[in-house]
Amino acid sequence: MTPLTIDTQIGKPKADNVMSKLVKFAEFGDHRGGLVALEEGSEIPFKIKRIYYIYNTSPSISRGFHAHENLKQVVICVSGQCRFVVESEHGREEYILNNPAEGVFIEGLKWREMHDLSSDCVLLVVASEVYNDRDYIRNYDEFRQLLKRRTGVGLDHGD
Secondary structure, eight states: OEEEEOOOOOOOOOTTTOSOEEEEOOEEEETTEEEEOOOBTTTBOSOOOEEEEEOOOOTTOOEEEEEESSOEEEEEEEESOEEEEEEETTEEEEEEEOOTTEEEEEESSEEEEEEOOOTTOEEEEEESSOOOGGGEEOOHHHHHHHHHHHHSOOOOOOO
C-alpha cells in the first residue's frame, strides 16, 4: 500500500502541561480502501492493557461524565461522529471526532464527556490500564475538588 498521508504521531506529552491532544494517524490505502495502523510505543505512547468500543448509543444520550486519576487513553471515532469534551485545570476543550485517522490523547486527571453521538457512531478507546473502578471519579464536584487540591486551580464556570 502507498501512504495517502504521513502525519504527526502522538509523542509523549506530560500530564501537567498538556490538557489533551488531537492526533492524526498515518493513513495507508489504495483503490481497495484505507488502513490505519496503531502500534504500542509509536502511535500509542503507552503499554496497551485494554481496548473497548462504545456503539449503538442513541443520539439523544450523552456518555462519559467521569474522570480517571491514573489512566492514559486514545479515543478514536472509527465510524460516525461525536462531540468529545475534555476538562482539566486548563479549562474545557471540545473535539468533533469524525475521522478514523484522528484521535484524542488524554492522560492524567481529566473529565470526559461524549455528546451528540450519531446513530452510526463507534468510539474505540485504547487504554493504559485494565478496568479499575477505584480509578473512576464519577461525581463532577469531587473531580473539581480533587483538581483544586492537586493543582491549586479552581474551575469557575460562573456557578
